[in-house]
Amino acid sequence: MLSSPPMKHRLGICIAGLDGAVASTIVAGAALLRRGLTQPLALLSEPFVNSHALARWDEIIFAGWDTRAENSYDAARRNAVIGPCRLKPIRRELAALKPWPAAADRIAAFRRAHQLDTVVVLNLLPTGQHAASKQYARLAAKHDCPFVNFTPNDCGEKNLRHVPFAGRDGKTGQTWLKSVLAPALRDRALHVTGWYSTNLLGNDDGKIVGDPVLGEAKIRDKTKLLGEMLGYEPVHKVRIEYFPPRGDTKESWDYIEAEGFLGQPIQFRVSARYPDSILAAPMCLDLCRFIALAARRGETGNQKWLSLYFKAPYAGPPHDFFRQEQLLRAYLAAQL
Numbered sequence: 001m002l003s004s005p006p007m008k009h010r011l012g013i014c015i016a017g018l019d020g021a022v023a024s025t026i027v028a029g030a031a032l033l034r035r036g037l038t039q040p041l042a043l044l045s046e047p048f049v050n051s052h053a054l055a056r057w058d059e060i061i062f063a064g065w066d067t068r069a070e071n072s073y074d075a076a077r078r079n080a081v082i083g084p085c086r087l088k089p090i091r092r093e094l095a096a097l098k099p100w101p102a103a104a105d106r107i108a109a110f111r112r113a114h115q116l117d118t119v120v121v122l123n124l125l126p127t128g129q130h131a132a133s134k135q136y137a138r139l140a141a142k143h144d145c146p147f148v149n150f151t152p153n154d155c156g157e158k159n160l161r162h163v164p165f166a167g168r169d170g171k172t173g174q175t176w177l178k179s180v181l182a183p184a185l186r187d188r189a190l191h192v193t194g195w196y197s198t199n200l201l202g203n204d205d206g207k208i209v210g211d212p213v214l215g216e217a218k219i220r221d222k223t224k225l226l227g228e229m230l231g232y233e234p235v236h237k238v239r240i241e242y243f244p245p246r247g248d249t250k251e252s253w254d255y256i257e258a259e260g261f262l263g264q265p266i267q268f269r270v271s272a273r274y275p276d277s278i279l280a281a282p283m284c285l286d287l288c289r290f291i292a293l294a295a296r297r298g299e300t301g302n303q304k305w306l307s308l309y310f311k312a313p314y315a316g317p318p319h320d321f322f323r324q325e326q327l328l329r330a331y332l333a334a335q336l
């Protein structure tokens with residue numbers, strides 16, 4: 001018996017902030033994947049492409065808005081997350097992608113021109129741009145597009161009730177590790193007395209989130225979840241330092257003070273160094289593929305099963321990565 005060919009699903013991804021560090025890594029990454037020039041690593045969605053008819057790389061079309069008006073090749077070069085040699089074979093493709101002017105209402109024409117089954121709006125605006133983020137959420141609602149908010153910004157989510165949405169604030173590096181380590185310390189019955197986290201970041205996002213006023217929402221998102229996971233509030237300090245020489249390659253240090261058997265002190269130190277956008281980009285691609293699945297299934301409102309991707313998920317706890325991951329697996333298993 002011949003098995004039926006996998007269902008085709010054409011997915012449009014409209015990115016608010018198309019020329020940013022994360023967005024240009026997404027677009028370049030998808031182009032490299034489409035040409036088979038890299039392996040699909042760090043993508044939770046990849047094993048579900050056939051079973052759940054998720055969009056393949058050659059079925060994903062990008063568009064979006066930016067105030068910079070730079071094409072995606074120039075944006076990728078400026079953001080310098082992916083080296084020039086790796087960009088060479090996809091140069092022409094990236095150079096052809098130019099952002100729409102900020103907030104231009106072009107979604108319907110984009111959907112028609114590319115015969116898209118679903119168009120997802122992905123918010124990657126700078127931290128603190130609440131009013132502009134709401135504009136893009138309104139455009140998503142107007143055109144029945146699922147909406148993903150990877151930023152800490154307030155997007156007026158209450159206006160999105162009739163489409164599926166997911167957010168807030170991507171849980172990429174330090175906070176993701178915290179949501180892995182804190183449940184492990186709790187389940188080992190170690191008593192955490194203090195947790196000090198610091199970050200050095202030198203890209204445009206770092207300039208904003210390193211500012212004590214503009215970065216307030218980010219610090220809040222990075223701080224809130226620890227007490228919920230442990231069940232009590234240790235001394236918890238989170239710092240972000242804008243340090244231009246680090247560029248997009250973030251450095252983070254965590255110092256954890258705990259008490260073990262007989263009240264003896266135990267200390268853990270975790271240091272990490274990684275390009276921030278390299279962690280963020282595959283998560284955004286997963287989110288777009290998964291939320292398109294939710295849209296196809298007629299889901300609306302907050303998608304709790306996507307909480308593992310966020311520092312401050314709209315639905316609140318659990319923040320524990322493994323419990324969140326079970327929610328994702330359970331949702332996907334229920335679709336089989």
Ligand SMILES: NC(=O)c1ccc[n+]([C@@H]2O[C@H](COP(=O)([O-])OP(=O)(O)OC[C@H]3O[C@@H](n4cnc5c(N)ncnc54)[C@H](O)[C@@H]3O)[C@@H](O)[C@H]2O)c1
Pocket residue numbers: 016017018019020021022023065066067068102103123124125126127128129132150151152169170171172173203204205276277279280
């Ligand atoms: N990199 C990560 O690991 C990570 C993790 C969690 C959250 N985030 C969030 O993702 C967002 C994007 O991060 P990034 O590093 O790509 O930032 P970025 O500053 O490099 O990119 C933002 C882009 O938005 C554009 N922009 C500004 N105003 C606009 C408007 N009104 N309309 C359209 N475009 C506009 C800018 O020109 C810029 O190109 C930030 O809010 C950040 O906090 C990033």
